[in-house]
Amino acid sequence: MKLFNTISLILSLFLLSVICSAETTIPGQIIKMDQGRSYGLMVGDIIEHQYLIAIDTDYSLSPSSLPVEGELTYWLDLNSVNMSSEQRGGKTLYHLTLRYQTFYAPLDVRALLIPDQQLVFTDSSNQRFEITLPEWHFTMSPIKEVVSSGIGNDDGSNGFMKADIAPRTHSLSRYQTPIIIYAGLLILCLLIWSALTGLLPKFNTSPFHVAKRHIKRIRRQKNMTSEQVQRGMQAMHDAFNARASHTVFAAQIDDFIKQYPQFNACRTQIEDFFQQSRNVFFFDEEPKPNLLTDCIRLCDRLAAADKVVQSKP
Known part of the structure; x- marks a missing residue:
């Protein structure tokens, strides 16, 4: 009998926690995220992150929480921040696009990180709600090998030189007949004109x-x-x-x-x-x-x- 009472108490507490959690749902979240490929990036590449955030209409984005364009680190710039919004039902959809540009020039494949960022939303009673843009790990590749394959030659730069692309020949046989016909007509017209x-x-x-x-x-x-x-x-x-x-x-x-x-x-x-x-x-x-x-x-x-x-x- 005591075991039965214990199990009933546990089930009651579980149902109460579920009901409480349903009543305290979060006001917003990231519903779609596209951060592009995270490998094979080279110096000067543009990195574009796109986010679609849905939040209750009671909340609005605090503009001061948006990332600031400019130099983030010595190797990473934030070129542009584009934000647009639209109402859909009881939610406000925010479209956020961040364009980064990397200037890191690795000598070998390196793993790098763009840190997470916080977006702040407030309601009419100044109650805050934060959404975190997650950190993003990616790898960068060098644009040339560290040691030239032509090392030991008179000029080490020859190791990077590739053979010239051989010119491609195109068959002109299909143009031969029209050219002969048009040339013949041209000569005939010139003869007629000269005779006249x-x-x-x-x-x-x-x-x-x-x-x-x-x-x-x-x-x-x-x-x-x-x-x-x-x-x-x-x-x-x-x-x-x-x-x-x-x-x-x-x-x-x-x-x-x-x-x-x-x-x-x-x-x-x-x-x-x-x-x-x-x-x-x-x-x-x-x-x-x-x-x-x-x-x-x-x-x-x-x-x-x-x-x-x-x-x-």
């Missing part, structure tokens, strides 16, 4: 085509003078001379047409041209305003007739 602008030599081309281009260049000039008109007429004479392979005068028109009967349909225009040429060159008459236009039309007719004959086998 008269830069290519004209094989088996009527000399009247050459005279026409020369006269058209003269006619495009502004404020034409008598000398310019005479140069255009001289280009026409040069075409007749080139076709006959000798100098053609007005008295030799019949012989010229007899030698080249394809021009017989243009006899009247040829005679008119030679008559106007005689008046301009020998009698100093003022040329007609449309003289060069008439010469261009005559060149077209003579070149067309000349082409028909030249194309015959």
